[in-house]
Amino acid sequence: MPLYKEIVCNENAKLYLWKITEEIEFFKHAVLLKDVSQKRVDAMKSESHQKGFLAVRMLLQHVGYTDFDLYYDAFGKPHLSDGKCISISHSHTFSAIAISDQPIGLDVEQVKEKVLKIASRFMDVSHLENLSDAEKMKKATVIWGIKESIFKIKNETGISFPKHIFEEEFNLESKKTIAQLQFNAKTENFNVVFDSVEEYIYVCAFEVDPNFLQ
Ligand SMILES: CC(C)(COP(=O)(O)OP(=O)(O)OC[C@H]1O[C@@H](n2cnc3c(N)ncnc32)[C@H](O)[C@@H]1OP(=O)(O)O)[C@@H](O)C(=O)NCCC(=O)NCCS
Known part of the structure; x- marks a missing residue:
């Protein structure tokens, strides 16, 4: 194709x-x-x-x-x-x-059950509360993708997914959120868009210019 x-x-x-x-x-x-x-x-x-x-x-x-x-x-x-x-x-x-x-970061991931087994190692699992199993799998995959995308933008040794990258709580339907990198005594903000394509998720992250923060 x-x-x-x-x-x-x-x-x-x-x-x-x-x-x-x-x-x-x-x-x-x-x-x-x-x-x-x-x-x-x-x-x-x-x-x-x-x-x-x-x-x-x-x-x-x-x-x-x-x-x-x-x-x-x-x-x-x-x-x-x-x-x-x-x-x-x-x-x-x-x-x-x-x-x-x-600067832009992109991640494409297949949605798989395995993401739930490792979720506590990379994310705040309270963000998966009150969801069906299928939604949990999808949301955890989006959150993994957010962290990979931000890592790809910053590309700095020492960034830890659970300790330094935090996504704002979001609904899958919104197809967007914001996230923060708190690393080396600095806080940086990122806009995130995501969606599903067949059984995959794509996530794109963009740096937010601090001069345009409200
Ligand atoms: C480098 C990394 C981001 C690649 O991600 P991935 O999901 O394995 O693979 P993807 O297919 O999405 O991305 C691969 C592409 O990322 C790009 N890439 C590789 N290293 C990169 C880096 N340091 N920064 C930005 N982009 C990078 C390359 O273009 C590569 O494809 P190519 O070599 O064919 O051109 C990933 O392996 C990584 O190191 N992640 C951080 C590790 C980490 O902290 N894990 C945490 C666990 S809690």
Whole structure:
């Protein structure tokens, strides 16, 4: 399947999802890679990882970039050569990129029962009270995604999901919330949007400019 969905996250950020249904040969013919990326693909043991990586390049090509416009810093965080901000995520059959003028974090996760087994290790489980099991699973996945997305923006050693990132209480129906990073004696605020796509959740986080806080 070509591009699966384009989603407007806010006035200057867009999210692009690719649903991977193609054979690996399709991607190999359609994507032009720089040497370092080709080496990365060749070193991947599983074909599904290769497809996930190549589908990200298909999305880049869809929005007018190529693999040559993307580079990684020493932490593995991706950047675009024209200075726009990008975040990347893949989960099984979906690959996704989010592009924005401002720092952005993206996470795509499959909703699985396992998230409830580990919830107390990364979140305030009181935020799951009075929900059905299915809703608990979904909400815990959103909260995991919020923490991953904020981590991807800040990319700082020592950030702990349970100790430093806090989501404001929210309803799944609202499809948005706010969250805070309290780390290194500083508090930073983030706007968050999320939604479901098939049995997956996507979450996008954006830094809130402290000058615009009410
Ligand atoms: C790096 C990390 C954010 C990746 O998230 P993930 O859910 O495993 O995988 P995703 O598919 O969503 O994201 C992978 C993409 O994130 C990007 N990425 C990797 N390291 C990154 C970093 N330090 N900062 C921002 N983005 C990063 C890359 O683009 C990568 O894909 P690519 O290499 O194919 O381009 C994650 O592994 C991590 O380290 N999380 C924090 C760890 C943590 O505190 N866990 C807590 C438990 S309580």
